[in-house]
Amino acid sequence: MCDLPDCRSIEVLLVEDNPGDVRLIKEALNDAKIHVHITAVHDGAEALALLRREGDYSTATTPDLILLDLNLPRMSGHEVLAVIKQDEHLRRIPVVVVSSSKADRDIATAYDLHANCFVTKPVDLDQFFEVVQAIREFWFVVVKLPPEQIADGAT
C-alpha cells in the first residue's frame, strides 16, 4: 500500500491555531494503512521557521504536504501561502488550504497565490471526517508527490 520510495511515513505540516481542529484533523488522518506523521504549528511565522529549519527547527523534516488554515494569528494563511509559493525551495510542497470560510474572495485569493487546493471545513463531524479522509486518500494514495532528489528547477 505504500507508494513512497523508502516506505517511510508521510510528513504533514498542519498550520492551525485551534487546538480542537488540530485534534480533529489528527483523529481523521489516523489510519492503519498509511502512517502519517503530523507536526502542528500554531501560526504562520512558526510554519515558515519550520520549513526553513530556523531556530528550534534546525532538524525538522521537510513535509510532504502542508495543511494550512487561513484564519491565523499574526501572519494570515494567505500571507504564509504567498511566501511558500514564492520560495523556490518550498513551492513544490503541495499546500491544501483548509478553512471554515466559504467566501468567494478567500477561495479566489488562495488559488491566485497558487494553493494546490481549497477545502472548507464542514460543520458536521461526520462530513468533517469524510473531507479529511478524502484529502488523505487523494494526496497520499492517488497523487504522485514531488520527488526529493531532483534539484530545484531541473526537468
Place this chain on the structure above:
Amino acid sequence: MLQKVTGLESSEHLPSLTEAEDVLQGLADVYSSVGTAMQPFATGLLNKPVALALDQSSAVVARYKTLIEQIPAVVFMALLDKGIGEAYVSPQIEAILGFSQEEWLNDPVRWYRQVHPDDRGRWNVEASEMFLSGKPLRSVYRVLARDGKVVSFHCEAKMVRHDDGQPWFIHGVAFDITELKTAEEKLKKAHDELELRVRERTAELARANDHLAKSNAELEQFAYVASHDLQEPLRMITSFTQLLVKRYRGQFDVDADEFIDYIADGAKRMSSLINDLLEYSRVGTRGRALVPTDCSAVFEVARNNLRVAIEESEATITSDPLPTVMGDETQLVQLFQNLLGNAIKFRGDRPVKVHVSVEQQQRNWLFRVSDNGIGIEPQYAERVFVIFQRLHNRATYPGTGIGLAICKKIVERHGGRIWVESQPGAGATFCFLLQRREQRNR
C-alpha cells in the same frame, strides 16, 4: 446747474439744505440730463416758490377740487414751463406724511428730500426716462414721513407737453401701499422662514437617512461577522459532542447519555439559528441590482426546488401567468420558495392546494399566495414576519422562524410590502407588492 444749487442754499426757505447736498446733486443731475427743455423749471428753482391752491372762484373748479381732494391718495401737479411757480398737492399728504399742503409746497425740493435716500438714485433714472421719452412713470418709492416712518408710495406720473413739444406740466397720483408692502414683506419673511425650515428639515432627514443606511449596513455586517465567527466555537462543541457520542455512548450512565443529547441538540439548534441569521443578513449584503425578472420562471425554479416536499405531501401548486417585475432573481426564488414551502409545511388534513395569483395595480403587481392549510390567527398576522418568532412548538413544526422574516426583508428590499390575510382553519393568503417597472427618480 451746481451754481443754482449753491444759490438755493442761501435761500431763507431752505435752511436745511446744507445737510443734503447729495439730495440736490441728484435732482440737479436729473434736470441737466433732460437738457434745455427743462431749463425754465431748473431756473425756477432759484425763485421763491408760490403755492397755488385751486381757484375757488369757479364753481366748476370747486367741484373738481372736491373730487380730487376726496381721492384717497396724494394727487400732485407741477407746471414745468414757468419756473416753479405753480404746483399742487392734495391734502391727503398731511394724513399720510404729516406735512401740511403749505409746508409741502413752500419748499420746492421738500418732496425730493423726503424720498428715501436709497430710492433717490432709482427715481433719478426713472424720472429722466419719463422726461426724455414721455412715457408715464410707474414705480414704487419709499418716502419718509415727518416722524421718520417709511411710507411706500405706488406712484403714477405723466408729463404733458405743449403742442410745440415743450414740457408743460407733470401730474400724477401716489397711493399709500405701506400696509400692502408690510404684508408682502411679512409674507415674504414667513415664506423665507418656511423655506429655510423646509431646507433644514430636509437636510435633517437626509442626515437621518444617511445615518440609518449606515447603521443598517453596519448591523448587517455585524450580523454576518458575528454569525460567521460564532460558527467556529460552535463547530468545536458539535464536533466533540459527536465524537463523544460516537466513542463513549453507553459507557457512562443513562443520565450522561441524556445530557450529551441535550448538548448535541442545543448546539445543533444554535447552529441553525446562526446559519439563518447569516442568511438573513445576506439579504442586504449579498443582494444584486434589481433588473426586469420573469416571475413565471422564478415560480418554476422555486417549485422545482421544492419538488421532494411537493411529492411527499402530494400538493397541487398552481399559478396564474406571472408578470415581469424589477427584481433580484435569486431573492425572488427564495421568496416564492419560502412562501410555497410554508404553505406545504403548515398544511391541514385536506390535500394541499396552493395557488399564486396576481393583480395589476397602478405602480405595483399584487401577488397572492393562497393555501388551504391551518391558517393563522389574525392577532399573530404581524408577528409571523418577525425574525425567530414561532407560533408552534418545534416538535410539531420544526424550524427557527426565519422564513417569513427573510420574505419580508426581500420584499422590502424590492420596495414592496408583505402581509397575510388569514383565519384559523381557513387557509392563509400571503400578499406582497412588487414594482412594475423601474422608478425613474433615482
